[in-house]
Amino acid sequence: MKSGDMANLKQIAAELSLSVTTVSRALKDGPEVHPSTMARVKEVAKRVGYVPNHHGRALKTGRTLTLTAVLPMETRDYLSDLAKLPLIEGMTLAARQAGYSLSIYSTTPDDDPVESVQRLLQARSADGLIITRMVSGDPRVKLLLDQDIPFVAFGRTDLDIAYPYVDIDNEQIAYDATRRLMDKGCRRIALQLLVQKDQASAMRLAGYGRAMAEAGIPIDQSLIGHGTFTMESSAAWFDRLLASPDPPTGLACANELGLLGALHALGRRGLEPGRDVHIVTRDSTRLARFLPAKIGVHSVDMADVGHKLIEVLESRIANPLGPIATVLLQGRFEPAE
Numbered sequence: 001m002k003s004g005d006m007a008n009l010k011q012i013a014a015e016l017s018l019s020v021t022t023v024s025r026a027l028k029d030g031p032e033v034h035p036s037t038m039a040r041v042k043e044v045a046k047r048v049g050y051v052p053n054h055h056g057r058a059l060k061t062g063r064t065l066t067l068t069a070v071l072p073m074e075t076r077d078y079l080s081d082l083a084k085l086p087l088i089e090g091m092t093l094a095a096r097q098a099g100y101s102l103s104i105y106s107t108t109p110d111d112d113p114v115e116s117v118q119r120l121l122q123a124r125s126a127d128g129l130i131i132t133r134m135v136s137g138d139p140r141v142k143l144l145l146d147q148d149i150p151f152v153a154f155g156r157t158d159l160d161i162a163y164p165y166v167d168i169d170n171e172q173i174a175y176d177a178t179r180r181l182m183d184k185g186c187r188r189i190a191l192q193l194l195v196q197k198d199q200a201s202a203m204r205l206a207g208y209g210r211a212m213a214e215a216g217i218p219i220d221q222s223l224i225g226h227g228t229f230t231m232e233s234s235a236a237w238f239d240r241l242l243a244s245p246d247p248p249t250g251l252a253c254a255n256e257l258g259l260l261g262a263l264h265a266l267g268r269r270g271l272e273p274g275r276d277v278h279i280v281t282r283d284s285t286r287l288a289r290f291l292p293a294k295i296g297v298h299s300v301d302m303a304d305v306g307h308k309l310i311e312v313l314e315s316r317i318a319n320p321l322g323p324i325a326t327v328l329l330q331g332r333f334e335p336a337e
Helices: 009-016 020-027 035-048 054-061 084-097 113-123 139-146 170-183 199-215 231-242 256-268 302-318
Strands: 066-072 101-107 128-131 151-154 165-168 189-193 224-226 250-253 278-283 296-299 326-329 332-334
Touching (some): 009 035, 066 113, 066 302, 165 302, 170 250, 170 278, 199 224
């Protein structure tokens, strides 16, 4: 056989004078195959470019060896989904290590999230699902539990029901950001939230509110912004706040794009972060640390989040009756230099 040919198991078996069963078991790291035989089989398989027929295996076993992540596009603007890149990288590498391929099912902001999941269930194209953008009372959780479909949620909902999830402690991050801004002397602290109905925004608001209550500072609703917070929308929102009679002296940013918009608004007014307005942001892409501005950063390793999502999902597929895993990840604070 020539290298690069689409060799099948029979051809590999014939070249090595082995049975097809032995070759198949060797490629699956079967413990009954001698290590030297396993090495020979894998060497020939690599040389001839053997690729497992997942479609055929799926017909026999009912498994696709594919995991699907449902990732809504945040907006229709450029760079809006920047933070998803390290998440996708982490999921892709972890899925490959677990013997799966990863597919991304993108939805638009106008798509109904339940209908999107129902379409995936009807297609039966994946062994497990990753759902994101959790909302209060998220109906997808009960739907997937009722259908006995292995899944993991990136984020939490407020349903009184057990389900597997991986989440970032957005409440604690917002609480810590607010406290740190207070330590800088800020009392007029603006808070960026993303889509209002998302549970991540609700958790950020809860953390902010807890810190304000502990300090005895009443919440000014005009300082709380809901939106997608692209660079343009963030700049417009923060510029309006800066133009108010009692502008903010501190800002807790939702993400890097919200931060860039806020910095643009400050620059247009000749204001300097760390001097005129103190800023703490959540950063999922390491972008903030390269900006020439004094900014406190809560860094979140989204590639690690992706790994954890796949680990929990793969465990759920392997042992559907096992313990339901829940993972809550913390942000790492890096002070302004």
